[in-house]
Amino acid sequence: MSVIEQNLTERQVVVLGGGLAGIAAAVRLAQEHVPVTLVETSRRLGGRATSHVDKTTGQRVDNCQHVLLGCCTNLIDLYRRLGVAGKINWADVLHFYDKQGHHDQMVASDLPAPLHLSESLMRFGTLTLSQKMQIARAMLAMMRLGPEGRESFADITFEQWLREHGQSDQAIQRFWEVIVVSALNQTPRRCSAAYAMQVFQEGFLAHREAYRMGTAAVPLGELYDTAEHVIENSGGRVMHGASVKRIMYDGKSVTGVQLADQQTLTADAYISALPFDRLDKAADESLHEADERFVGVKQFEHSPILGIHMWYAKPVLDGPHMIFVDSPLQWVFNKGLDADGSQYLHGVISAADVWIDHSAEDILAMAHRELSAYLPAAEAQGLARGKVIKEKRATFNPAPGVDAHRPTTCGAVGNLFLAGDWTATGWPATMEGAARSGYMAAAAAMGRPAVPAVADLPTAPLVSWVNRLFGPRV
Numbered sequence: 001m002s003v004i005e006q007n008l009t010e011r012q013v014v015v016l017g018g019g020l021a022g023i024a025a026a027v028r029l030a031q032e033h034v035p036v037t038l039v040e041t042s043r044r045l046g047g048r049a050t051s052h053v054d055k056t057t058g059q060r061v062d063n064c065q066h067v068l069l070g071c072c073t074n075l076i077d078l079y080r081r082l083g084v085a086g087k088i089n090w091a092d093v094l095h096f097y098d099k100q101g102h103h104d105q106m107v108a109s110d111l112p113a114p115l116h117l118s119e120s121l122m123r124f125g126t127l128t129l130s131q132k133m134q135i136a137r138a139m140l141a142m143m144r145l146g147p148e149g150r151e152s153f154a155d156i157t158f159e160q161w162l163r164e165h166g167q168s169d170q171a172i173q174r175f176w177e178v179i180v181v182s183a184l185n186q187t188p189r190r191c192s193a194a195y196a197m198q199v200f201q202e203g204f205l206a207h208r209e210a211y212r213m214g215t216a217a218v219p220l221g222e223l224y225d226t227a228e229h230v231i232e233n234s235g236g237r238v239m240h241g242a243s244v245k246r247i248m249y250d251g252k253s254v255t256g257v258q259l260a261d262q263q264t265l266t267a268d269a270y271i272s273a274l275p276f277d278r279l280d281k282a283a284d285e286s287l288h289e290a291d292e293r294f295v296g297v298k299q300f301e302h303s304p305i306l307g308i309h310m311w312y313a314k315p316v317l318d319g320p321h322m323i324f325v326d327s328p329l330q331w332v333f334n335k336g337l338d339a340d341g342s343q344y345l346h347g348v349i350s351a352a353d354v355w356i357d358h359s360a361e362d363i364l365a366m367a368h369r370e371l372s373a374y375l376p377a378a379e380a381q382g383l384a385r386g387k388v389i390k391e392k393r394a395t396f397n398p399a400p401g402v403d404a405h406r407p408t409t410c411g412a413v414g415n416l417f418l419a420g421d422w423t424a425t426g427w428p429a430t431m432e433g434a435a436r437s438g439y440m441a442a443a444a445a446m447g448r449p450a451v452p453a454v455a456d457l458p459t460a461p462l463v464s465w466v467n468r469l470f471g472p473r474v
């Protein structure tokens, strides 16, 4: 087979993988006038956070609903660079429901952070006063720990930490688990306490805006339709349908990337924004041995998510979403009305190990049954149509100890930079983590410190003060 050697100009960077991490890296490089080539195996950019065309209706539907929070500063920056920040709907109110008929709303009051959500939490009908007090005490303990303090709990489960801080079964099930499962794609019983604490420290306590929830007002894939244009307008290029087969290594540095069609791309620097299992496959033994960042690559496991698409002939849900505190169906999003007047709802089950091997029929029956327990109109109508998308490899499993295996952007092989939601971003496997990692790798490929493009939201003075005065001495 012939090998086409394609020599690229000096300071050229090749980015492997066009998910959010690869897009962020390529956009940052292109906008800094670095000639960049983004190589993506599928026909569209976006990776796991994307959409596809439903064969039955021709409708573009998301593989699964994705949400971001106000604290996702780098992702929001990426959307701005792509010109799509206006296509994100922001919700200030989070709606929680239980089967006893409570509808609780989490919303910021006028109080400053970290007290802004406390008023609405104190009104939660689904929690008893004693459970609310337990939760408030645990929140205070997390504030005292601060970001540095939480790292010492990276190797224990969040449930263990919660138990040690006086949380009852009910408080865990009806509050902590509801938030943690959707944020981390893992249960408190199986996730690292440090990751879980980060969700509450940064999403709930540090800043008034941090908890606000964003969802795409358009199918997810449309958020990246401009990416190719932005990259190519700045002198970069995007190769679709181009699959990385092998990262070539000569014992000192990466010398090229071989594609499945035998084409070889060469450049000065390479950014891998591939998922961990794909990077593992593309890197041969000598690269694994040369660079300590590869030691942990085989230690990651996946955690699954189910996306449940449901159509009802007539509207059954008025509000924008429902978060269930006592159901295997964890979230439902209102995706609006179709042209024929039917309502499209999207259910999500994260940490879906229990459901992943069930048939689509079983899962849809369960989802309809659960929804009917909260929405009588759904029961009366019956489900018109449904579709289940199983993502077995949705995210890496944020288990205790996994942080130690996450590789840094830079390592022994000096012209290879690692990105992807699974690398050491300081964030769990999220779109924000992916965007950060891409920005960090782009900065490093330009010879700068591997830092994100945008700072975190500033921490409220009261939160810093509690941590400084009452936190652990490190």
Ligand SMILES: Cc1cc2nc3c(=O)[nH]c(=O)nc-3n(C[C@H](O)[C@H](O)[C@H](O)COP(=O)(O)OP(=O)(O)OC[C@H]3O[C@@H](n4cnc5c(N)ncnc54)[C@H](O)[C@@H]3O)c2cc1C
Binding pocket: 016, 017, 018, 019, 020, 021, 022, 039, 040, 041, 042, 045, 046, 047, 048, 049, 063, 064, 065, 066, 067, 068, 242, 243, 244, 245, 273, 274, 275, 278, 305, 306, 307, 391, 393, 394, 395, 419, 420, 421, 422, 429, 430, 431, 432, 434
């Ligand atoms: C069902 C589901 C729900 C989720 N919900 C949320 C949510 O609500 N909020 C949130 O923040 N995050 C959520 N996530 C996580 C989020 O989608 C990911 O963290 C993020 O998209 C990861 O981006 P990435 O660029 O690191 O990886 P990926 O998106 O996996 O990108 C890797 C890219 O590399 C490409 N590739 C693979 N192999 C090759 C090869 N050999 N050659 C060339 N290209 C290759 C892939 O096609 C892909 O485009 C969810 C994920 C799933 C699956």
